[in-house]
Amino acid sequence: MKGLPAAFTRYRIMAWVTGVVLASATVWLVVGRLFLDYGDAEMRPALYGYLWIAHGWLYMLYLITGVDLAFRVRYSVGRTLLILIAGTIPFASFFAEAAVHKDLKKRELLPT
Amino acid sequence: MLQLALTPRWLLLLLVLVAFVIATVLLGRWQWERTQSILDAERAAASQPIPILDAFPDRQPGQVPDDMPSESIGRPVIVTGQYDPGMQAIITSRSLDGEAGVWVVTGVPQPDGTVAAVLRGWLPDAGDAGSAVPSGAVEVQGVLQPDEPFYVDAPIDGDQTVVISSGRLARMWGAPVLPGFVVLQQERPPVDPAPIPVPQTVQTADVPFPLQNFFYAFQWWIFAGFGVVVYVRWLWIEAGREEEPALAVD
Numbered sequence: 001m002k003g004l005p006a007a008f009t010r011y012r013i014m015a016w017v018t019g020v021v022l023a024s025a026t027v028w029l030v031v032g033r034l035f036l037d038y039g040d041a042e043m044r045p046a047l048y049g050y051l052w053i054a055h056g057w058l059y060m061l062y063l064i065t066g067v068d069l070a071f072r073v074r075y076s077v078g079r080t081l082l083i084l085i086a087g088t089i090p091f092a093s094f095f096a097e098a099a100v101h102k103d104l105k106k107r108e109l110l111p112t
Numbered sequence: 113m114l115q116l117a118l119t120p121r122w123l124l125l126l127l128v129l130v131a132f133v134i135a136t137v138l139l140g141r142w143q144w145e146r147t148q149s150i151l152d153a154e155r156a157a158a159s160q161p162i163p164i165l166d167a168f169p170d171r172q173p174g175q176v177p178d179d180m181p182s183e184s185i186g187r188p189v190i191v192t193g194q195y196d197p198g199m200q201a202i203i204t205s206r207s208l209d210g211e212a213g214v215w216v217v218t219g220v221p222q223p224d225g226t227v228a229a230v231l232r233g234w235l236p237d238a239g240d241a242g243s244a245v246p247s248g249a250v251e252v253q254g255v256l257q258p259d260e261p262f263y264v265d266a267p268i269d270g271d272q273t274v275v276i277s278s279g280r281l282a283r284m285w286g287a288p289v290l291p292g293f294v295v296l297q298q299e300r301p302p303v304d305p306a307p308i309p310v311p312q313t314v315q316t317a318d319v320p321f322p323l324q325n326f327f328y329a330f331q332w333w334i335f336a337g338f339g340v341v342v343y344v345r346w347l348w349i350e351a352g353r354e355e356e357p358a359l360a361v362d
Binding site: 049052053056057059060063067071074077 | 327
């Protein structure tokens with residue numbers, strides 16, 4: 001289990017970064033659609049598009065850290081997939097990160 | 113490792129992997145086609161002529177903006193109105209197909225008080241019959257071009273000068289001239305004799321690129337490869353665990 005705490009830290013960082021970017025983009029999307037006429041592509045500012053592009057690439061990194069962690073902890077296929085998919089659902093990566101954290105602590109795999 | 117791969121559980125996982133790879137490859141292709149169709153639609157929209165004043169969207173009516181929006185450079189536009197006989201400039205030292213001559217630029221006042229400069233075309237010399245300003249309503253279809261940026265200090269001699277720029281034309285005509293000029297391609301009703309239309313100098317600026325869809329296409333394809341890597345790595349770990357069970361104990 002050498003390297004697990006570092007792998008968890010990497011996963012944790014990506015869960016938060018990906019989660020924050022996806023959450024901001026989602027909130028922006030909802031506000032834009034409801035109040036700012038974003039149905040019309042010309043109304044959307046460039047930063048809005050960049051946020052979605054950023055999420056796409058950040059999710060790639062999230063996948064790598066997530067799979068690396070799942071291999072190290074030897075999570076089941078189903079559990080691994082849940083962790084990975086959490087990076088595409090708004091706010092879900094925060095819960096996935098918390099669940100993994102709790103699980104690793106319970107199994108005493110993290111230094112206290 | 114091969115033995116393990118042929119067990120029912122791993123064959124099922126292989127099936128899932130194949131389905132995943134097919135799905136992601138198709139999804140990537142879908143985003144790729146979306147990228148192309150967005151580009152096609154944008155290009156089709158950009159090749160439709162728009163009224164000249166619509167090429168300057170961020171503008172108060174009657175105001176002349178400092179610059180032409182970059183997306184309007186090379187934009188097909190339609191200018192309607194009447195040529196103003198008091199607003200014609202002869203741009204000297206312009207050749208066409210190697211023959212020396214001049215360009216004729218004439219102002220078409222717009223309803224809001226601004227003036228669109230139309231490069232009607234080339235003539236062998238300023239006294240040619242084609243330089244006469246046509247009267248009556250015209251509809252000019254042409255391409256919007258930016259001001260010529262050179263010889264900014266060149267002199268103005270009556271109605272003659274050497275460079276087209278809206279600032280210079282505004283001084284010559286005493287009128288608010290819109291940035292850039294329209295290179296005439298067709299006009300209705302046809303004028304005869306008329307200057308020979310000249311080719312546009314600056315090509316069309318391209319439309320915005322749908323970067324998001326373009327990247328998504330590649331990301332789907334990367335997912336496909338990622339799925340294969342995960343499958344193989346997983347199999348490798350499991351096979352190692354079965355061969356050396358003692359080491360697998362945490």
